[in-house]
Amino acid sequence: MPRYFITLIVAVALFMETMDSTIIATSLPAIAADLGEDPIALKLALTSYLLSLAVFIPISGWMADRFGARTVFRAAIVVFTLGSAACGFATSLLDFILFRIVQGMGGAMMVPVGRLVILRSVPKAELISALAWLTVPALMGPVIGPPLGGFITTVFSWRWIFWINIPVGILGVYLATRFIENFREDTVPPLDLKGFFLSGIGLAGLAFGFTIIGQPLFPPWVVAGLLAVGAASCALYVRHAFAIPAPLLDLRLLKIDTFFANIAGGFLFRIGVGATPFLLPLYFQLGFGMTPLQSGLLTFSIAVGAVAMKTTAAPILRRFGYRPVLIWNALITAGFIAVCALFTAATPHALILATLLVGGFFRSLEFTAINTIAYADIGEHEMSKATSFASVSQQLSMSAGVAVGALVLELQRMGRAGHEVLASDFHLAFLIVGAFAASSALIFLRLPKDAGSSLSRKAHALGEPERQRDLVPED
Structure with a gap:
C-alpha cells in the first residue's frame, strides 16, 4: 500500500x-x-x-x-x-x-x-x-x-x-x-502520574488563560490567576521532569538542536500565524464592513496557497537546506503578515487575494520545515515523546497568538467612547504578531549548517545508514 x-x-x-x-x-x-x-x-x-x-x-x-x-x-x-x-x-x-x-x-x-x-x-x-x-x-x-x-x-x-x-x-x-x-x-515505563497532573494543571491554566485574554468572559484577576497557576505548575513540572528517568514530557529532548528549533522557533512563528485567522475576519467585517461570506472567500485564499505548496516543499528544502529556508522564509512570511496592516476598504479584492494566497504558500512552507526538522535527530524510541511535546507546544503557541492579537485590539480601544473596534486598531496588531513571527529567525540562526540532512535523499545516497526500527508491528 x-x-x-x-x-x-x-x-x-x-x-x-x-x-x-x-x-x-x-x-x-x-x-x-x-x-x-x-x-x-x-x-x-x-x-x-x-x-x-x-x-x-x-x-x-x-x-x-x-x-x-x-x-x-x-x-x-x-x-x-x-x-x-x-x-x-x-x-x-x-x-x-x-x-x-x-x-x-x-x-x-x-x-x-x-x-x-x-x-x-x-x-x-x-x-x-x-x-x-x-x-x-x-x-x-x-x-x-x-x-x-x-x-x-x-x-x-x-x-x-x-x-x-x-x-x-x-x-x-x-x-x-x-x-x-x-x-x-x-518496553514501556510506568505512567508518570505526578507529571500528568502537574502538566495538566499547568498547560490547562496557560491555554485557558491565553484564550480568554481580552474577552469580557472573566474579570482580569481570574485571567491573571489562571496564568499564574499555570506558570507555577509548569515550573514544578520542569523540576519534576529532570528528577525522574521517564517523564511524561521529556524536557531533555530540548538538548537536540533541531528539536529545540521546532519548539522555540515554532512557538514564536505560530504566534504570528495563529493570530491571523482571528484578526483577518474581524478586520474585514468590523473594519471594512464586509459580510461573513465576503470575508470567508478572501481568507480562503490562504488555504489555496497552502495546497500549492505541498508539491514544492521537498524540492525547495533539498535544494537550499533547512537552515536557510527556516531563516529567510520566516522573515518573508512575517512580511506578508505585517503587510496586511496596509489593507484599506479601497484596496482591490484581487490584490488582497493575491497577497493572502502567496503568503499562504510561504507560511505553509515554513510549517512543513518546522514540523519535519523536529524529528531529524530523534531516535525511534523517543518519537512518541517528541510528538506529544511538539503537539503541546503547537497548541499553546496558537492560543498565545490569538491572545496577543486580542490583547492588542483590547488595549487600543480601552477608554474610547463606545468601546468600538476601528480598522486602524488592526494595523498595530498585524505589525506586532508579524514581529513575533520574524523573531523566530533568531532561533533558527542557531542551527548548524547541515541541520535536517538526515531527511534528505542525498544524505542516504551518500551512505548515511537508516536508523533501525526496534518497533513491534501487530497485525
Missing part, C-alpha cells in the same frame, strides 16, 4: 479536528439562542475543548507506546466522533460543555498519535513530502471552518456542524483498521 495513503488517512482526521475547533465560532449565536443561553456563556464551549486538549495531549505518546499507535488512533477517532454526535443532541449549556470536553479528549489523542503513525511508517527521506500533506489541513481548517459553519447554520441547523463528522469518523476507523499497522514499543 502506498505510504501516502496512510498520510491521507491521518490528514483527513487532522482536518476534521482543526476545522471543528473553528467551525463552531460562527455558529455560537444560533447555538445560544437554541439553548436559551447568552452567547458570551457559549465561549465556555470553546475553552472547555482547549482545556481538554491541554490536559490529554501529553499522555498521548505514552498511550501509543503502551497500547499501539493504531489502537489509540482508532479509539481517538471513535471518542471524537461520539463527542461530536453528542454535541448535536445537546439540550443545555452543561450538556454542550461536557460533550465538548469528550471531543477534546479524542482530538488530543488523534492529532499527535496520527503524526506518530506517519513518523513510524514513512522513511526519513520521504518525511518532508509526507508531513507537507499534514500542513494543508492544519492551515485549511481555520479558514474554511467559519464560512462553512455559517453556511450550515443558515441553510440547515447548527447541529449538523457536529453530525457531519459521523460518516467521516466511521470511514476513518475503517481505514485505520484496514491499512495502519499497530506499532508499539517493546
Whole structure:
C-alpha cells in the first residue's frame, strides 16, 4: 500500500479536528439562542475543548507506546466522533460543555498519535513530502471552518456542524483498521502520574488563560490567576521532569538542536500565524464592513496557497537546506503578515487575494520545515515523546497568538467612547504578531549548517545508514 495513503488517512482526521475547533465560532449565536443561553456563556464551549486538549495531549505518546499507535488512533477517532454526535443532541449549556470536553479528549489523542503513525511508517527521506500533506489541513481548517459553519447554520441547523463528522469518523476507523499497522514499543515505563497532573494543571491554566485574554468572559484577576497557576505548575513540572528517568514530557529532548528549533522557533512563528485567522475576519467585517461570506472567500485564499505548496516543499528544502529556508522564509512570511496592516476598504479584492494566497504558500512552507526538522535527530524510541511535546507546544503557541492579537485590539480601544473596534486598531496588531513571527529567525540562526540532512535523499545516497526500527508491528 502506498505510504501516502496512510498520510491521507491521518490528514483527513487532522482536518476534521482543526476545522471543528473553528467551525463552531460562527455558529455560537444560533447555538445560544437554541439553548436559551447568552452567547458570551457559549465561549465556555470553546475553552472547555482547549482545556481538554491541554490536559490529554501529553499522555498521548505514552498511550501509543503502551497500547499501539493504531489502537489509540482508532479509539481517538471513535471518542471524537461520539463527542461530536453528542454535541448535536445537546439540550443545555452543561450538556454542550461536557460533550465538548469528550471531543477534546479524542482530538488530543488523534492529532499527535496520527503524526506518530506517519513518523513510524514513512522513511526519513520521504518525511518532508509526507508531513507537507499534514500542513494543508492544519492551515485549511481555520479558514474554511467559519464560512462553512455559517453556511450550515443558515441553510440547515447548527447541529449538523457536529453530525457531519459521523460518516467521516466511521470511514476513518475503517481505514485505520484496514491499512495502519499497530506499532508499539517493546518496553514501556510506568505512567508518570505526578507529571500528568502537574502538566495538566499547568498547560490547562496557560491555554485557558491565553484564550480568554481580552474577552469580557472573566474579570482580569481570574485571567491573571489562571496564568499564574499555570506558570507555577509548569515550573514544578520542569523540576519534576529532570528528577525522574521517564517523564511524561521529556524536557531533555530540548538538548537536540533541531528539536529545540521546532519548539522555540515554532512557538514564536505560530504566534504570528495563529493570530491571523482571528484578526483577518474581524478586520474585514468590523473594519471594512464586509459580510461573513465576503470575508470567508478572501481568507480562503490562504488555504489555496497552502495546497500549492505541498508539491514544492521537498524540492525547495533539498535544494537550499533547512537552515536557510527556516531563516529567510520566516522573515518573508512575517512580511506578508505585517503587510496586511496596509489593507484599506479601497484596496482591490484581487490584490488582497493575491497577497493572502502567496503568503499562504510561504507560511505553509515554513510549517512543513518546522514540523519535519523536529524529528531529524530523534531516535525511534523517543518519537512518541517528541510528538506529544511538539503537539503541546503547537497548541499553546496558537492560543498565545490569538491572545496577543486580542490583547492588542483590547488595549487600543480601552477608554474610547463606545468601546468600538476601528480598522486602524488592526494595523498595530498585524505589525506586532508579524514581529513575533520574524523573531523566530533568531532561533533558527542557531542551527548548524547541515541541520535536517538526515531527511534528505542525498544524505542516504551518500551512505548515511537508516536508523533501525526496534518497533513491534501487530497485525
